[in-house]
Amino acid sequence: xxHDGIAGSSLAAPLFGFVLAVGLLLPQLSQAQSAVDRxxxxxxxxxxxxxxxxxxxxxxxxxxxxxKGYTVRTASSCVVNVxxxxxxxxxxxxxxxxxxxxxxxxxxxQRGQVSEVRGGxxxxxxxxxxxxxxxxxxxxxxxxx
Numbered sequence: 001x002x003h004d005g006i007a008g009s010s011l012a013a014p015l016f017g018f019v020l021a022v023g024l025l026l027p028q029l030s031q032a033q034s035a036v037d038r039x040x041x042x043x044x045x046x047x048x049x050x051x052x053x054x055x056x057x058x059x060x061x062x063x064x065x066x067x068k069g070y071t072v073r074t075a076s077s078c079v080v081n082v083x084x085x086x087x088x089x090x091x092x093x094x095x096x097x098x099x100x101x102x103x104x105x106x107x108x109x110q111r112g113q114v115s116e117v118r119g120g121x122x123x124x125x126x127x128x129x130x131x132x133x134x135x136x137x138x139x140x141x142x143x144x145x
Contacts, residue, residue, distance in 0.1 A: 052112060090108045
């Protein structure tokens with residue numbers, strides 16, 4: 001059996017190319033992962049009186065919920081909704097705990113102060129029998145079914 005040096009080198013070339021490509025990609029992948037791990041720096045300005053970044057808004061909302069007796073797990077999903085126009089500008093922070101089937105809401109007014117805190121079980125559909133009826137909007141038109 002004759003050993004052919006060409007066959008050995010033709011196998012080594014693709015292997016070397018693969019090792020080189022992996023060596024070049026690994027640092028880029030780790031940089032991409034570290035960029036994903038960083039939270040974007042976003043701030044909300046409440047008129048001329050206050051500015052808070054998203055972390056502060058979330059922390060202040062959790063403090064307000066805790067002061068009202070609610071316990072929000074750290075694994076809860078969080079959504080921040082900023083309203084910049086209309087009669088009541090401000091910010092709403094919503095937490096959703098899917099395991100406990102609970103939802104929490106903290107409203108901030110246009111000055112960045114907590115104006116409302118509430119929480120309870122997640123519910124889809126119509127208002128429950130013991131729930132207060134929703135407020136009729138000012139200037140709204142009542143529709144009879």
